[in-house]
Amino acid sequence: MYTEEMLASMKKVEAARERNTDLEPRRMTAEEKETLLATYHPDYKQGEFAVLQVGPNKGEKVPTELAALLQGKSRVADLTVDLTHPAYDVDVLVIGGGGAGASAAIEAHNAGANVMVVTKLRMGDANTMMAEGGIQAADKPNDSPAQHFLDAYGGGHFAAKKELLYKLVTEAPEAILWLNELGVEFDKAPDGTMITTHGGGTSRKRMHAAKDYSGAEIMRTLRDEVLNLQIPVVDFTAAIELVLDDKGHAAGAVLQNMETGEILVAKAKTVIIATGGAGRLHYQGFPTSNHYGATADGLVLGYRAGAKLLYADTLQYHPTGAAYPQQIFGALVTEKVRSLGAKLINAEGEAFMHPLETRDVSAASIIRECGDRGKGVKTPEGVGVWLDTPMIERKNGAGTIEKRIPAMLRMFGKYGIDIRKEPILVYPTLHYQNGGLDIDTDGQSGVENLFVAGEAVGGIHDRNRLMGNSLLDIIVFGRNAGQHAAAKAKQVTVGRLSLDHVQAFAAACRQAGIESDVVSPKLLPNYARKAR
Amino acid sequence: MSEMVNVYLMGKQYQVPSDLTIMKAMEYAGYQLVRGCGCRNGFCGACATIYRIKGQQQLNACLACQTKVENDMYVATLPFFPLVKQVYDINKVSPTQQIMMQLYPEIYSCIGCNACTKSCTQGLNVMQYIAYAQRGDFEKCAEESFDCVMCGVCSARCPAGISHPQVALLARRINGKYLAPKSQHLADRVQEIRNGDFKELIEGLMNKPLDEIKELYNTREIEQ
Numbered sequence: 001m002y003t004e005e006m007l008a009s010m011k012k013v014e015a016a017r018e019r020n021t022d023l024e025p026r027r028m029t030a031e032e033k034e035t036l037l038a039t040y041h042p043d044y045k046q047g048e049f050a051v052l053q054v055g056p057n058k059g060e061k062v063p064t065e066l067a068a069l070l071q072g073k074s075r076v077a078d079l080t081v082d083l084t085h086p087a088y089d090v091d092v093l094v095i096g097g098g099g100a101g102a103s104a105a106i107e108a109h110n111a112g113a114n115v116m117v118v119t120k121l122r123m124g125d126a127n128t129m130m131a132e133g134g135i136q137a138a139d140k141p142n143d144s145p146a147q148h149f150l151d152a153y154g155g156g157h158f159a160a161k162k163e164l165l166y167k168l169v170t171e172a173p174e175a176i177l178w179l180n181e182l183g184v185e186f187d188k189a190p191d192g193t194m195i196t197t198h199g200g201g202t203s204r205k206r207m208h209a210a211k212d213y214s215g216a217e218i219m220r221t222l223r224d225e226v227l228n229l230q231i232p233v234v235d236f237t238a239a240i241e242l243v244l245d246d247k248g249h250a251a252g253a254v255l256q257n258m259e260t261g262e263i264l265v266a267k268a269k270t271v272i273i274a275t276g277g278a279g280r281l282h283y284q285g286f287p288t289s290n291h292y293g294a295t296a297d298g299l300v301l302g303y304r305a306g307a308k309l310l311y312a313d314t315l316q317y318h319p320t321g322a323a324y325p326q327q328i329f330g331a332l333v334t335e336k337v338r339s340l341g342a343k344l345i346n347a348e349g350e351a352f353m354h355p356l357e358t359r360d361v362s363a364a365s366i367i368r369e370c371g372d373r374g375k376g377v378k379t380p381e382g383v384g385v386w387l388d389t390p391m392i393e394r395k396n397g398a399g400t401i402e403k404r405i406p407a408m409l410r411m412f413g414k415y416g417i418d419i420r421k422e423p424i425l426v427y428p429t430l431h432y433q434n435g436g437l438d439i440d441t442d443g444q445s446g447v448e449n450l451f452v453a454g455e456a457v458g459g460i461h462d463r464n465r466l467m468g469n470s471l472l473d474i475i476v477f478g479r480n481a482g483q484h485a486a487a488k489a490k491q492v493t494v495g496r497l498s499l500d501h502v503q504a505f506a507a508a509c510r511q512a513g514i515e516s517d518v519v520s521p522k523l524l525p526n527y528a529r530k531a532r
Numbered sequence: 533m534s535e536m537v538n539v540y541l542m543g544k545q546y547q548v549p550s551d552l553t554i555m556k557a558m559e560y561a562g563y564q565l566v567r568g569c570g571c572r573n574g575f576c577g578a579c580a581t582i583y584r585i586k587g588q589q590q591l592n593a594c595l596a597c598q599t600k601v602e603n604d605m606y607v608a609t610l611p612f613f614p615l616v617k618q619v620y621d622i623n624k625v626s627p628t629q630q631i632m633m634q635l636y637p638e639i640y641s642c643i644g645c646n647a648c649t650k651s652c653t654q655g656l657n658v659m660q661y662i663a664y665a666q667r668g669d670f671e672k673c674a675e676e677s678f679d680c681v682m683c684g685v686c687s688a689r690c691p692a693g694i695s696h697p698q699v700a701l702l703a704r705r706i707n708g709k710y711l712a713p714k715s716q717h718l719a720d721r722v723q724e725i726r727n728g729d730f731k732e733l734i735e736g737l738m739n740k741p742l743d744e745i746k747e748l749y750n751t752r753e754i755e756q
Contacts, residue, residue: 180715183704291570527565
């Protein structure tokens with residue numbers, strides 16, 4: 001399976017394996033990390049960002065591809081939408097069928113609201129489903145929410161919204177308990193103790209997991225619960241613009257059937273954006289570990305309605321995307337592989353860094369190793385470094401890989417690579433949208449009655465999220481948004497529905513000299529080869 | 533450039549590079565996918581696909597995102613399959629065999645043909661986990677079915693009309709909620725937080741000057 005050149009390099013990895021397994025590489029100092037990030041992390045590449053000309057974040061920079069969508073042409077621009085006869089009229093409209101949307105829907109329903117979920121693909125088609133490694137919570141005796149706070153705040157570079165992070169870490173154990181009570185399985189010792197590991201940048205072992213299907217296990221359970229509660233799910237239907245009322249408060253959305261193109265209107269007392277991330281925008285040409293629908297739709301909808309973005313210029317490049325074989329190029333290789341003891345090794349067989357630095361630092365370090373240092377291994381798609389998976393069983397015994405990371409064993413096994421015996425090649429892949437829409441502790445954005453949850457939120461993780469804090473975030477802030485949106489809905493009287501804000505935004509774009517033919521939200525990437 | 537192979541997508545012939553997955557081959561052929569495409573990484577089960585190699589009897593099933601094309605491959609995608617999902621209240625079910633008889637009685641009509649196992653896109657022993665479900669052995673059913681992505685191919689091949697993925701999901705939820713050992717340290721920590729035990733500690737940390745927080749972070753002890 002591997003090329004001659006790869007095999008030659010692999011020999012060096014094998015020769016050094018015994019020594020490298022026992023080695024505890026030095027962690028970088030704060031100064032070393034700063035310099036590394038500034039020099040090699042994609043977030044610091046000035047040419048890849050554009051300054052917004054219009055909207056609440058006018059004057060701030062965001063990735064070029066995102067700017068084009070935010071200031072793009074609305075999908076309703078050439079339509080006449082009849083807002084007077086909405087097809088749906090509910091208390092709470094949840095846009096997005098991932099972990100945050102499902103959690104929000106469940107809690108809004110349990111709070112007595114009439115709730116509906118709309119999703120452009122199927123319920124559960126989301127990054128949540130693909131999360132492998134685990135979910136953090138400080139529930140062991142040697143740990144505390146304060147320690148969790150310190151890890152996340154520092155790992156994110158000390159600029160997270162403290163009140164959001166406080167909520168995240170203090171409600172984490174409760175979130176795990178809630179999931180477990182819904183029937184989500186976790187890896188446990190026979191006495192019930194959670195089996196927990198480290199993630200990059202954690203100071204305590206607080207990563208809870210369900211093998212390496214952690215997100216899938218959570219998502220399929222939440223989806224099942226949504227169906228058990230008989231919450232209406234309108235699938236294959238995208239929200240293409242928010243609807244406001246004459247007070248400028250969120251009051252629903254314009255929907256479009258992804259297959260027939262039919263336009264429908266949903267009226268709601270409160271709206272929750274839970275649309276997820278942006279990996280499929282392929283910022284800076286990176287491959288992505290993300291779901292097919294990760295196109296930042298919610299950011300576009302919210303921004304046009306007047307909601308402010310926070311840290312939208314920061315993205316997470318997961319250090320270990322699959323670099324080879326090409327069929328799985330960019331696919332996630334869970335951090336848990338490193339948590340279990342595999343180290344990052346360069347083409348010369350050297351363990352060039354501590355395997356559990358934070359993700360931004362690890363990604364930048366791999367980019368440096370493959371770039372200026374010239375110690376990467378060439379692949380058909382580019383370059384990569386080794387992730388020495390056989391170390392895992394040297395350290396933890398035979399059978400560990402099959403038991404703890406079966407998805408990884410299967411993913412590479414399909415292409416003839418046995419990760420128990422051979423190392424794998426990895427390179428950073430676009431993984432997570434650190435920034436997003438700004439919210440308060442109730443989950444509400446700057447627009448009245450517009451709530452946001454999950455990856456579409458910015459400010460919880462600052463400029464770099466730690467492993468396992470995103471599965472946590474979708475549960476904590478998904479539930480939170482559902483509860484508050486339901487409570488708020490009880491007080492709301494919706495005024496006359498309007499799309500004036502869309503026109504006003506388009507007018508502001510024209511005034512700024514932007515006449516874009518980029519239609520947004522994007523909804524899906526276009527991978528069809530242009531053979532026509 | 534790799535060599536080209538013949539594939540028949542929904543019966544129509546296309547020439548595509550041999551190293552593509554079925555999903556990428558469809559896109560290479562010009563499809564803009566909406567149905568039958570999800571995580572593109574083998575976790576969501578959206579791209580269940582059946583195929584047959586020309587001249588061979590064997591009918592195969594796979595995930596389109598996880599399987600390379602082969603020459604003379606006839607491909608039909610199965611973007612939706614009507615699985616039966618029974619509605620129940622997880623707080624009211626009891627972890628006994630009774631619940632399976634009540635919600636999914638068709639599992640007892642299994643004729644043992646093993647078509648489910650042979651067709652599983654994840655290589656799971658599906659018939660075995662259904663056998664565990666029949667006996668009310670939810671723990672074993674949960675373990676055996678754990679890697680299921682609910683693509684529905686097993687169900688499509690089942691002469692008894694069983695919705696295997698839904699049966700397994702019920703078993704896993706029952707196992708997770710009722711049968712797996714309880715985590716005392718988790719319950720304790722939730723209670724401590726409700727009591728406000730950590731409030732002072734964490735607020736004390738949050739309210740420190742930035743330089744002090746940085747110092748604490750950079751010198752924190754890391755559990756081995």
